[in-house]
Amino acid sequence: xxxxxxxxxxxxxxxxxxxxxxxxxxxxxxxxxxxxxxxxxxxxxxxxxxxxxxxxxxxxxxxxxxxxxxxxxxxxxxxxxxxxxxxxxxxxxxxxxxxxxxxx
Ligand code: HEC
Numbered sequence: 094x095x096x097x098x099x100x101x102x103x104x105x106x107x108x109x110x111x112x113x114x115x116x117x118x119x120x121x122x123x124x125x126x127x128x129x130x131x132x133x134x135x136x137x138x139x140x141x142x143x144x145x146x147x148x149x150x151x152x153x154x155x156x157x158x159x160x161x162x163x164x165x166x167x168x169x170x171x172x173x174x175x176x177x178x179x180x181x182x183x184x185x186x187x188x189x190x191x192x193x194x195x196x197x
Contacts, residue, residue, distance in 0.1 A: 129142070132144055
């Protein structure tokens with residue numbers, strides 16, 4: 094019984110993360126891809142790559158832009174209307190992208 098409950102809780106957590114990734118991707122396609130690239134590898138020369146970045150770091154940065162603790166003319170405007178839920182979704186999407194590293 095306890096195991097069944099544990100498994101269903103794990104599945105619920107997994108499904109909600111998958112939902113966040115899907116919702117985050119849809120939002121990013123519209124609002125972020127122009128500069129950060131469709132897969133989180135920046136297309137604008139002065140924008141950072143977001144693919145594979147830690148979810149915690151991404152959400153902290155977005156909240157800092159939103160609250161004005163981190164100042165940037167572009168990101169300040171973009172982060173302003175984001176809700177905590179949207180930030181969690183965007184962070185889930187970019188952190189779910191797998192990156193590989195190749196040394197020079
Ligand atoms: C018009 C171009 C543009 C758009 C659109 C844009 N960004 Fe950015 N983003 C930037 C630039 C430029 C920076 C670097 C800002 C700085 O120096 O702080 C940045 C920085 C960031 C950072 C900080 C990354 C780090 O390494 O610290 C995050 C996170 C981020 N953007 C997320 C997003 C998300 C999520 C969206 C969509 C909701 C988005 N951005 C849309 C241009 C853009």
